[in-house]
Amino acid sequence: METVMERECSALGGLFQTVIGDMKGGYPVWDDFISKATKLQSQLRTTVVAVAAFLDAFQKVADLATSSRGGTRDIGSALTRMCMRHRSIEARLRQFSLVFLDCLINPLQEQMEEWKRAANTLDKDHAKEYKKARQEIKKRSSDTLKLQKKAKKADVFGRGDLQPQLDSAMQDISDKYLLLEETEKQAVRKALVEERSRFCCFVSMLRPVVDEEMSMLGEITHLQTLTDDLKALTMDPHKLPASSEQVIVDLKGSECTWSYQTPPSSPSTTVSRKSSMCSSLNSVNSSDSRSSGSHCHSPTSHFRYRASSSSSSSVLPQQTPARLSSVSSHDSGFMSQDAFQSKSPSPMPPENLQ
Amino acid sequence: METVMERECSALGGLFQTVIGDMKGGYPVWDDFISKATKLQSQLRTTVVAVAAFLDAFQKVADLATSSRGGTRDIGSALTRMCMRHRSIEARLRQFSLVFLDCLINPLQEQMEEWKRAANTLDKDHAKEYKKARQEIKKRSSDTLKLQKKAKKADVFGRGDLQPQLDSAMQDISDKYLLLEETEKQAVRKALVEERSRFCCFVSMLRPVVDEEMSMLGEITHLQTLTDDLKALTMDPHKLPASSEQVIVDLKGSECTWSYQTPPSSPSTTVSRKSSMCSSLNSVNSSDSRSSGSHCHSPTSHFRYRASSSSSSSVLPQQTPARLSSVSSHDSGFMSQDAFQSKSPSPMPPENLQ
Structure with a gap:
C-alpha cells in the first residue's frame, strides 16, 4: 500500500515542480513579449507623428480645393471632413499607444518581479514541507520495519503482544501519507492558481488596450459616408457644378472685376511672375x-x-x-x-x- | 459700349489667369503632400514589421497558456484566437501601406508632371489667342476712329454717305468683342474644369486607400467577441476550471506518473536546474x-x-x-x-x- 501512496505523493510533487518549472521557464517568453511590445509602442508613437504631419499636408490640399475660384469648393469641404475624421483616428492612435504603455507594458514589467518572488516562495515552501513530511514518513517507516523484525522474532516466543503496536504504526504511516497527499494536492492547486492568475492578470492588462483599439473602429465607420460623398462629388470631372x-x-454684373494682365513675351518669366503674384x-x-x-x-x-x-x-x-x-x-x-x-x-x- | 465689353473681357481674362495661377501656386502643396505621405508610408511599413514581431511574441504567450498543465488551456485558446485576428489586422495594415504607395503616392507624383504640362499649355494657348483677338480689335478700333474723323469732315460737304460704313465697322467691333467674351468664357471654363479634374483625380486615388483602411475595420469588429470571451474566462483568477x-x-489512476525530483540544497542552483529542464x-x-x-x-x-x-x-x-x-x-x-x-x-x- 505504501508503495502506491508513495508513488502518488511523488507524482503530485513532480506535477507541482513541473508547474513551477513551467512558470519559471515562461520568463523569457514574457521578457520577449515586453521587449517586442516596447518596440511596437515606440513605433506607434513615431507613426502618430507621421500621421499628424501627413494630415497637415492633407488639410492644405483640402484648403486648396476650398479656396479655389468656385469649381472645387464642394470637394474641398468633403476633403476637410475626411481630414477631420482622420484627426480623430490620429487622436485615438495616440491614445492607443499611451494605453499600450501605461496599461500593459509598464504594469506587466512590474508584475513580473512579483511573479518571480511568488514562484520562488511557493517552490521553497513546498520543498521544505515536502522534505519534512517525507523524512518523518521515512523515519516512521524504518521504525515500523524494525518493529516488524522485532515482531517476527517475538513470534517464536509470544506472538500477539506486538501486533497492536505494529498495526498502530502502520495506520500512522498511512495517515501521514494521506495527509501528505492532501498537502501536495493543495500545493498543486496553489501552483495552478498562481499560473492561471498570471494569465488572468495579463488578460486584464490587455483588455484596455483592445478596448482602445476597438474605439478606433468607431472613427473608421464614419469614413464610409465621407468616401461616398467624395465619390458622388467627383463622379464627372469634366462637368462644372x-x-x-x-x-x-x-x-x-459685378462692380469689382478681375483684369487681364498682359504676360511678357518670354514664357519663362511669365511663370515666375505669375507665381510671385x-x-x-x-x-x-x-x-x-x-x-x-x-x-x-x-x-x-x-x-x-x-x-x-x-x-x-x-x-x-x-x-x-x-x-x-x-x-x-x-x-x-x-x-x-x-x-x-x-x-x-x-x-x-x-x-x-x- | 466698347468700354464695358472691354472691361468684361479683361475681367474674364484676369479670372482665367488667377485660376491658372492658383493651380501653379498649388504645386508646393501637392509636393508637401507627397513628401509627408511618403514618410508616413515608410513609417507604416516599419510598423507592420514591429506588429509582426509583437504578434510572434504574443503567440508565444498564448502557447505558454495553452501548453500549461491544464489550468490555462482555455485562456490559451482564447489568446490564440485574439492573436490570429490581429494577424489579419497586420495583413490588412501591410496591404494598406502597399495601396497607399501604389494607388496614391506613386500615381500622384506621375500625375503632377502631367498637370504642370497641361496648365502651361492652357496658359500659353490662352495668352496667344487673347493677344491676337485684342490686337485685331485694337486695329479695327483705330480704323473706326479714323473713319469717324473722316465722317465728321465729310459731314460738312455731303453727310450720309459714310454712315453705313461706320455703322458696319462699329457692328464688326461689337461682334468681335462678343466673340472674344465667349472665347474667354470657354477658356475660364476650361481652366476651372482642369482645376476640378485635379481634385477629382486626387479623390479617385484616395478612395482605394480609404477602402483599404475601412477593410481593417472588418477585422477589428471581431475583437469584441474575443475580448468578451477572455473577460469571461479570467473573471475569477483564483478559481480553477x-x-x-x-x-x-x-x-x-494514471499509469505514467510524474515524480518528485529532490531539489539540491542551494536555492540558486535549483532555479538554473529547473530552467534547463x-x-x-x-x-x-x-x-x-x-x-x-x-x-x-x-x-x-x-x-x-x-x-x-x-x-x-x-x-x-x-x-x-x-x-x-x-x-x-x-x-x-x-x-x-x-x-x-x-x-x-x-x-x-x-x-x-x-
Missing part, C-alpha cells in the same frame, strides 16, 4: 483678414455656402458646426482675395484704348 | 512530434478538447477550424511532453525506500 458657372455669370495672393489668404473693405462677392459666396450646406447636412449632421466654420473662414479668405485683386492697378486700363 | 481539477484526479521540455514541445509512443494522457486531453470546443463554438463558429488545429497541435505537444516526462529517470525511485 452650378456654382462654377455662377462665378462667370457674377463677373458680368500667386504667393502674394496666398499670403493675403493665409492671413485670413476679415476686415477687408470691399465685399463685392458676398452674395455669390453666401449662395454657394448655403447650397453646399443644405446638400450634405442630411448626410452628416454631426459634422455641420465644424465644417461650417471651416467654410466660413475660407469664405472670408475668398473675399479678402477678391478685395486684393480689385484694388490692384491694371497694367492695361480699359480707358487707354478709346 | 474543472479541467484543472481533472489533472489532479487523472494523476491518481524546462528548456529541454520546451524544445520537445516546439518540435511538436506527433509520433510519441506513449499516449497515456490521451483520454484527458480529448475530454478537455471536446469541452472547450462545445463551450465556445456557439460564440465564434467561423473560428472553429483554425482553433481546433491549434488546439490539437498543442494536444500533441502536450502528449509528447508527458511521454518525455514519464520516460525520464526519477532520481528518487519509489522502490528505494521499502
Whole structure:
C-alpha cells in the first residue's frame, strides 16, 4: 500500500515542480513579449507623428480645393471632413499607444518581479514541507520495519503482544501519507492558481488596450459616408457644378472685376511672375483678414455656402458646426482675395484704348 | 459700349489667369503632400514589421497558456484566437501601406508632371489667342476712329454717305468683342474644369486607400467577441476550471506518473536546474512530434478538447477550424511532453525506500 501512496505523493510533487518549472521557464517568453511590445509602442508613437504631419499636408490640399475660384469648393469641404475624421483616428492612435504603455507594458514589467518572488516562495515552501513530511514518513517507516523484525522474532516466543503496536504504526504511516497527499494536492492547486492568475492578470492588462483599439473602429465607420460623398462629388470631372458657372455669370454684373494682365513675351518669366503674384495672393489668404473693405462677392459666396450646406447636412449632421466654420473662414479668405485683386492697378486700363 | 465689353473681357481674362495661377501656386502643396505621405508610408511599413514581431511574441504567450498543465488551456485558446485576428489586422495594415504607395503616392507624383504640362499649355494657348483677338480689335478700333474723323469732315460737304460704313465697322467691333467674351468664357471654363479634374483625380486615388483602411475595420469588429470571451474566462483568477481539477484526479489512476525530483540544497542552483529542464521540455514541445509512443494522457486531453470546443463554438463558429488545429497541435505537444516526462529517470525511485 505504501508503495502506491508513495508513488502518488511523488507524482503530485513532480506535477507541482513541473508547474513551477513551467512558470519559471515562461520568463523569457514574457521578457520577449515586453521587449517586442516596447518596440511596437515606440513605433506607434513615431507613426502618430507621421500621421499628424501627413494630415497637415492633407488639410492644405483640402484648403486648396476650398479656396479655389468656385469649381472645387464642394470637394474641398468633403476633403476637410475626411481630414477631420482622420484627426480623430490620429487622436485615438495616440491614445492607443499611451494605453499600450501605461496599461500593459509598464504594469506587466512590474508584475513580473512579483511573479518571480511568488514562484520562488511557493517552490521553497513546498520543498521544505515536502522534505519534512517525507523524512518523518521515512523515519516512521524504518521504525515500523524494525518493529516488524522485532515482531517476527517475538513470534517464536509470544506472538500477539506486538501486533497492536505494529498495526498502530502502520495506520500512522498511512495517515501521514494521506495527509501528505492532501498537502501536495493543495500545493498543486496553489501552483495552478498562481499560473492561471498570471494569465488572468495579463488578460486584464490587455483588455484596455483592445478596448482602445476597438474605439478606433468607431472613427473608421464614419469614413464610409465621407468616401461616398467624395465619390458622388467627383463622379464627372469634366462637368462644372452650378456654382462654377455662377462665378462667370457674377463677373458680368459685378462692380469689382478681375483684369487681364498682359504676360511678357518670354514664357519663362511669365511663370515666375505669375507665381510671385500667386504667393502674394496666398499670403493675403493665409492671413485670413476679415476686415477687408470691399465685399463685392458676398452674395455669390453666401449662395454657394448655403447650397453646399443644405446638400450634405442630411448626410452628416454631426459634422455641420465644424465644417461650417471651416467654410466660413475660407469664405472670408475668398473675399479678402477678391478685395486684393480689385484694388490692384491694371497694367492695361480699359480707358487707354478709346 | 466698347468700354464695358472691354472691361468684361479683361475681367474674364484676369479670372482665367488667377485660376491658372492658383493651380501653379498649388504645386508646393501637392509636393508637401507627397513628401509627408511618403514618410508616413515608410513609417507604416516599419510598423507592420514591429506588429509582426509583437504578434510572434504574443503567440508565444498564448502557447505558454495553452501548453500549461491544464489550468490555462482555455485562456490559451482564447489568446490564440485574439492573436490570429490581429494577424489579419497586420495583413490588412501591410496591404494598406502597399495601396497607399501604389494607388496614391506613386500615381500622384506621375500625375503632377502631367498637370504642370497641361496648365502651361492652357496658359500659353490662352495668352496667344487673347493677344491676337485684342490686337485685331485694337486695329479695327483705330480704323473706326479714323473713319469717324473722316465722317465728321465729310459731314460738312455731303453727310450720309459714310454712315453705313461706320455703322458696319462699329457692328464688326461689337461682334468681335462678343466673340472674344465667349472665347474667354470657354477658356475660364476650361481652366476651372482642369482645376476640378485635379481634385477629382486626387479623390479617385484616395478612395482605394480609404477602402483599404475601412477593410481593417472588418477585422477589428471581431475583437469584441474575443475580448468578451477572455473577460469571461479570467473573471475569477483564483478559481480553477474543472479541467484543472481533472489533472489532479487523472494523476491518481494514471499509469505514467510524474515524480518528485529532490531539489539540491542551494536555492540558486535549483532555479538554473529547473530552467534547463524546462528548456529541454520546451524544445520537445516546439518540435511538436506527433509520433510519441506513449499516449497515456490521451483520454484527458480529448475530454478537455471536446469541452472547450462545445463551450465556445456557439460564440465564434467561423473560428472553429483554425482553433481546433491549434488546439490539437498543442494536444500533441502536450502528449509528447508527458511521454518525455514519464520516460525520464526519477532520481528518487519509489522502490528505494521499502
